[in-house]
Amino acid sequence: MTDTTEKAAVEPAPGPAAPAPAPVPRTTRLRRGATPWLFLLAPHALLITFTYAPIANMVAYSFTDWDGVSPELHYTGAENFAELFTRPELFEVFWVSGYYLAASVFQIVAALYFATILSFDVRFRNFFKGVLFFPYLINGVAIGFVFLYFFQDGGTLDSVLSLFGVETDRAWLGTPTSANTSLAAVSVWRYLGLNFVLFLGAIQSIPGELYEAAELDGANRWHQFRYIIAPGIKPVLSLTVILSISGSLSVFEIPYIMTGGATGTETFVIQTVKLAFQFNKTGLASPAAVVLLLIVLAVTWVQRRLVPDDKVDLA
Amino acid sequence: MTRRAVARTLMYLSLIAATLVVLLPLAAVLLTSLKSEQEMANDGGALALPDDLLNFHNYATAFQDGRMLSAFANTAVILLFAIGGTVLIGSMTAYAIDRFTFRFKKLVVALFLVAALVPGVTTQVATFQIVNSFGMFDNLWAPIVLYMGTDIVSIYIFLQFVRSIPTSLDEAARLDGAGAFTIYRRIIFPLLKPAIATVVIVKGITTYNDFYIPFLYLPSEDLGVISTSLFRFKGPFGAHWETISAGAVLVILPTLIVFLLLQRFIYNGFMRGATR
Numbered sequence: 001m002t003d004t005t006e007k008a009a010v011e012p013a014p015g016p017a018a019p020a021p022a023p024v025p026r027t028t029r030l031r032r033g034a035t036p037w038l039f040l041l042a043p044h045a046l047l048i049t050f051t052y053a054p055i056a057n058m059v060a061y062s063f064t065d066w067d068g069v070s071p072e073l074h075y076t077g078a079e080n081f082a083e084l085f086t087r088p089e090l091f092e093v094f095w096v097s098g099y100y101l102a103a104s105v106f107q108i109v110a111a112l113y114f115a116t117i118l119s120f121d122v123r124f125r126n127f128f129k130g131v132l133f134f135p136y137l138i139n140g141v142a143i144g145f146v147f148l149y150f151f152q153d154g155g156t157l158d159s160v161l162s163l164f165g166v167e168t169d170r171a172w173l174g175t176p177t178s179a180n181t182s183l184a185a186v187s188v189w190r191y192l193g194l195n196f197v198l199f200l201g202a203i204q205s206i207p208g209e210l211y212e213a214a215e216l217d218g219a220n221r222w223h224q225f226r227y228i229i230a231p232g233i234k235p236v237l238s239l240t241v242i243l244s245i246s247g248s249l250s251v252f253e254i255p256y257i258m259t260g261g262a263t264g265t266e267t268f269v270i271q272t273v274k275l276a277f278q279f280n281k282t283g284l285a286s287p288a289a290v291v292l293l294l295i296v297l298a299v300t301w302v303q304r305r306l307v308p309d310d311k312v313d314l315a
Numbered sequence: 316m317t318r319r320a321v322a323r324t325l326m327y328l329s330l331i332a333a334t335l336v337v338l339l340p341l342a343a344v345l346l347t348s349l350k351s352e353q354e355m356a357n358d359g360g361a362l363a364l365p366d367d368l369l370n371f372h373n374y375a376t377a378f379q380d381g382r383m384l385s386a387f388a389n390t391a392v393i394l395l396f397a398i399g400g401t402v403l404i405g406s407m408t409a410y411a412i413d414r415f416t417f418r419f420k421k422l423v424v425a426l427f428l429v430a431a432l433v434p435g436v437t438t439q440v441a442t443f444q445i446v447n448s449f450g451m452f453d454n455l456w457a458p459i460v461l462y463m464g465t466d467i468v469s470i471y472i473f474l475q476f477v478r479s480i481p482t483s484l485d486e487a488a489r490l491d492g493a494g495a496f497t498i499y500r501r502i503i504f505p506l507l508k509p510a511i512a513t514v515v516i517v518k519g520i521t522t523y524n525d526f527y528i529p530f531l532y533l534p535s536e537d538l539g540v541i542s543t544s545l546f547r548f549k550g551p552f553g554a555h556w557e558t559i560s561a562g563a564v565l566v567i568l569p570t571l572i573v574f575l576l577l578q579r580f581i582y583n584g585f586m587r588g589a590t591r
Contacts, residue, residue, distance in 0.1 A: 035495040039411035040423065043404045046464030051430045054441035061441060068444070114333065117326050130578065131334050137570050137581070139524045141545045142563040146344050149361065149556055156343035159360040189336070194585060201586045250436045253526050257546065269436050276440045277531070289437045300432050 055293070062287035067280040080287040090288070093268045096180060096255075097248045100267075103184035104244035107192050108237075114192075115199035116225055129200070136193035144257030147186045176264030183255050183265055190254070191247070195240050202233040242303045246296045268292055341567070348373050348560035355557050373561035380551070381562050385537065386544035390523060393458050393540060398518050400463035402511055409473035410499050414485065431467035439531060446532060457532040458540075462522055469514040472587055476510035477503060513584040516577060520570065541566055 062080055064073040084090050114132055118125055135143070150156040151172035161168055173179040210228050219227070252269040255261060261270040268288070276285035342362075347355070349365040351372065377383060412424060442461070443452075451457040480503060488498050526542040533543060545566050548559050574581060 036411040036415035036417045036420075039407045039495075039499070043408045043464075043470075044423075044426075046404070046460070047426060047430060049445060050442055050461055050464040051433060051438070052426070053445055054438040055433065057444065058438055058441035114330075117330070122326070122330070126578075128330050128334065129582075130574070131337050133582070134571070134574060135337060136585075137520055137524075137574055139542055139545070139566045139570065140526050141542045142566045145545070145548070145559050145563045146340050149344055149347065149560065150340045152556075154360065156340055156361040159343070159362045160339065162360070163362075189340075197582055198586060201582070246434055250434050252436055257526070272437075272440065273531075276443070282440060282444075285440045289440050293433065293437045296434055296437070297432060 058286045058289055058293075061282055062290050065283040068276060068282035069280060076283070080284055081291075083284065084287050084291065090271070090284075093266055093271050094249075096265065096267050097251065099180040099184040100187055100248035100251050101245065103188050104191075104248055107188045108195055108240055108244065110188075111192050111195035111240075112199055112233075112237075115196050115203055116229060119200060119203040119229075129197075132196050133193035135190050136197075138190070140190075140253040141257055143186065143190055144254060147182075147189075147254075148258055151182055173259060173263065179259060179263045179265050183258060186254050186258070187251065198236050198240060199233055202236040203229055206232040238303055238306070242300055245299050249292060249295060344560045344563055347556055348564045350557050352555070352557060355555075373557045374565065376558050377548070377562040377565060381548055381558070382536065382539060382544055383562065383565055386539045386541050389455065389533075389538055390540045392455055393462070393529075394519055394522055396459045397462035397522055398515055400459065401466050401469050401518050402514055404463060405466065405469040405473045405514060406477075406504060406507055406511070407499065408470050409477045410503050413474060413477045414482070414503075427467055427470060431471075436527060439527070443531060452532060453535055453538065455533070455538060458525075458528045461528055461532075462518070462525075466518065469518060472513055472517075472584075473507060473510050475587070476507050480506050512580060513587060516573075516580050517584040520573070520581070523570070 061073075063075060063077060065076050065080075066073045114128075118129055122128070148155075153169065153171065157172065158168060170178070172182050206228060211224055214224050214228060250269050251267045252273070255265045255267055256270050256273075259265045261267070261274070266274075269292075272285045272288050272292075275281045275288065339362075346363070346365055347361060349368060349370050351366070351370060354366060408427075412420070446452055446457050446461070451460065484502050484506075485498050488502055493501065523541060526546065529538075529540045529543045530546070533540065536547070539547065545562050548562050
């Protein structure tokens, strides 16, 4: 507010002082005091209302027994956290993330492989690139249905297997292990494309002369990968690892759409959503969300420490 | 030489295998969407060809009974406002951060940086209460405002572009008497066209595909968007896979068309968005 008045007060100054160059910087400087805030007003209002206020509230709720509706909040101290860490079924959901974490290791290796071979001269390159990337663009609900049909009894997978003479009446989504593996596979199908395109972009930004020079020195494809490509994609690789870890911890769409969290496929976010919106236990869902948030921030912090990323120079 | 040939063959085989893995599940759904109820009952297997390749009956059912028309309309409204708002807010923020020095600038930047790290799914428990207290629950404004307010990625994209616009242009305009807003509107904004295209594409696709936010905030059936309306197929069409498949194809088709038309922009956009 003081800024605006200041600006108004100085406004007439440029008029009389116009011929002299000296006052101009002074005016611009003062104007600069206020104008950026006018531009930042809307973004900040949104940022604070929908990102920071919820975080603050969430931390506050996690120390209460609030049900999300009643006007009264009872302060319960660290009780919720104690309940979260002592009731094993609330923490069990983290094991499910293990399936997705394992899948993302496979996903990164496969994406790296395809990015490497498609960075060389390959026939129908653009076709293969498009096919590998397209799943990432598909609506999650559509993917859920495509794969419900894929895994269902007599569905796509069974039909393909029977082409090879393998008859199975296995319920792919029937047991926890099989269901989680299947869902993690769907998640690889969906997200491989993004990793692949990121790696491909990083590899293609490596100057071509490097490969030529290496070839003259008698380096084979493996050497080229090991000594030219691998160092070149390190920043993107570390970013991908972070995205995979936080992604595995916050899986929601695919299991929720496909199984609704049944047969041991409930993930952390599904559980939190159910606690908060079905069982009205905001007081218990909040500490769960706080724990997840802290884990994700910790992982990111560790990554920033291990791989100092010079790309993040916003200021 | 032969070793090289073998390696090349294996490479192509792996690419063909990957292509099959990607396309088979989609092809099966496309085939199923063209089958009649009777064909489904006869159970020729998921990969059997439909009797009539031009049987669009299921599409009509999905479109009408699945309320796909109102879903597309709602999605279009959300897309329009959310993208418009994101472009304005993102470009203004980028302009303010890059072109001005002001007090607490470091803090402002840090606020945006940290917000980018917070996974949106975790905070929804509390965001819900705030949205609800504004009376925006079960109202198209809820997703619009949330999409606008939490998009850090597009701010990054705009920032990269604003930086590449020479400040001498600003200065020249200022000497002509242009104020900060005129400079933004007349000089910066028009030069941001490539960035705007990128943001529109990336934001458009992610908004079109989002399920979580409309699922939480738009429970009434009239306000179904693409994702939630398709999700509701699960109930009434239970085992009618031919209808569900038709619905899924209807949802995937626009994405495919956009992808085929704008491939280059899409790769670049998602690359920029992720590596920010």
